[in-house]
Amino acid sequence: MSVTQLYDRQAWNALPKREAEVILHQLVNTQFPGFTIKRFETFEKFGQRTYTSVLEYDGAEFVFVPGDTVVLGLDSWNMATENRNNMAAMFEDNAGEMDNYIRERLSPVRTVTIGPMIVEREYRPTGYFPVELTDERLTSDDYFEKAFAEVKASTREHWSYTVNDSFRLVKNGDKITAWLYQGASREELLREIQATGFRLPTEDEWEYLCGGGSRTLYPWGDAIDYDKDYLYFKKNDQPEIYLDTPNHFGLVIANNPYRYEIMMDSEWFLKGGDGGCNLCGGGGLDLGYLSVSTYFRDSSIFDEDLNYEEEITGDYTFIRRIKRV
Structure with missing residues (x-):
């Protein structure tokens, strides 16, 4: 693996795709246990581009960014x-x-x-952690019943309803999940x-x-x-x-x-x-x-x-x- 190519975007982007893929497989296998390569992709926007890998770790997506x-x-x-x-x-x-x-x-x-x-x-957001909709810390909040009723009745497919620094309700289709705030x-x-x-x-x-x-x-x-x-x-x-x-x-x-x-x-x-x-x-x-x-x-x-x-x-x-x- 060439250190120069990892630290130089121009050199990295000049690599044949197959060679870049071999380097990324080696990099992930030797330095990043728990990460898996999902796919290789070229991202291009505002006149810049990068050929890289999209990786997954514990349900979240990551990408390799050359230096x-x-x-x-x-x-x-x-x-x-x-x-x-x-x-x-x-x-x-x-x-x-x-x-x-x-x-x-x-x-x-x-x-x-x-x-x-x-x-x-x-x-990703900060301060919020998932809880059950029946969690007493959630249901005891004075705004919970009103907020839950509004989210449940909404015709929106996706919606995030937040009571600042208290709780958040997230609607995805018919499913509603709850998040409590902890500073x-x-x-x-x-x-x-x-x-x-x-x-x-x-x-x-x-x-x-x-x-x-x-x-x-x-x-x-x-x-x-x-x-x-x-x-x-x-x-x-x-x-x-x-x-x-x-x-x-x-x-x-x-x-x-x-x-x-x-x-x-x-x-x-x-x-x-x-x-x-x-x-x-x-x-x-x-x-x-x-x-x-x-x-x-x-x-x-x-x-x-x-x-x-x-x-x-x-x-x-x-x-x-x-x-x-």
Whole structure:
């Protein structure tokens, strides 16, 4: 197995598929017990592609992500005129003030080497654990009967009904499952994850997984496309198919302003959103979606009143487990 190929995406993607498959079989068999290869697949999005394997571990899907040396962070961008004008209106048409606002919220430009890893494809919620619908801790909640009746009567095929930091009911077809909430500090959560043999990405790793080193504001470019359906700004009843689909590594990044992903070993320990602050503050689509920028940093995560370090779990924070090769 060539270490160079694992650390260089260009070299990795230049491999014949059969040779890449042999390497991945060897890698999984020697380093990742409990993982099985389900299939091999090419993922392509926003001008980038990767031929990789989709693996399964304990019911969850993972992908192999080759490493690379890339430039991360951003200090300039080429925003479309319409986007720029719409966003500048939030700053009383002061484009300079708008640019400073954006630049202050992006990570600095730096060159980093990212090692290869096995990465969970979907982000998963924090703080909730499954219980029976008859669990007394659930049925004793004042809102349970009303919530259960509403979910049961719903004609929706799939629905998640959450009573914040209390419980969640999930409907799939005729089946309803229940989840209770139990808070945890960041330290407790990381300790629990590491005890299972996994870790969470660093900020550098997450930016690479999200954008692959792209030199644009968003993973897809520098502009909001007003012809696309964005979550919370739908123009019709169709699902949002633009963002929540596998990216160039086969990963589903939330691209949801309300949803953070939790980092470890990094000062900026939440990435991928702002808890919906700009949306709730009337920022509209342009400013509201700034937080899904690959390089966005939300300084409010350090706010003592929000207390993220002491209780990092909840409805706005998610995890994506990884294993480094």
